[in-house]
């Protein structure tokens with residue numbers, strides 16, 4: 851497991867959450883849609899702290915960190931997602947042994 855929890859990654863997570871929060875409050879629906887979960891496309895609850903509830907924000911990786919550790923801190927690889935969607939995706943990948951995350955897996 852190449853997953854690390856560096857201070858830099860903490861800063862990136864905070865920044866990315868705030869970016870999503872700002873987008874979610876936009877009056878422009880196109881911008882608001884950018885703040886939604888990339889897996890289920892539903893709005894994320896930006897009023898609560900990241901990782902505090904099922905609907906709260908999680909920093910997702912488009913290309914998963916196990917297979918692409920070099921992209922862990924790559925902004926272009928970040929996606930907004932629900933904590934719950936992340937948990938489901940992780941479980942599925944482990945149980946099926948799949949190498950990559952699939953957006954529309956159900």
Ligand SMILES: [Zn+2]
Pocket residue numbers: 887888889890891892931932935
């Ligand atoms: Zn979701």
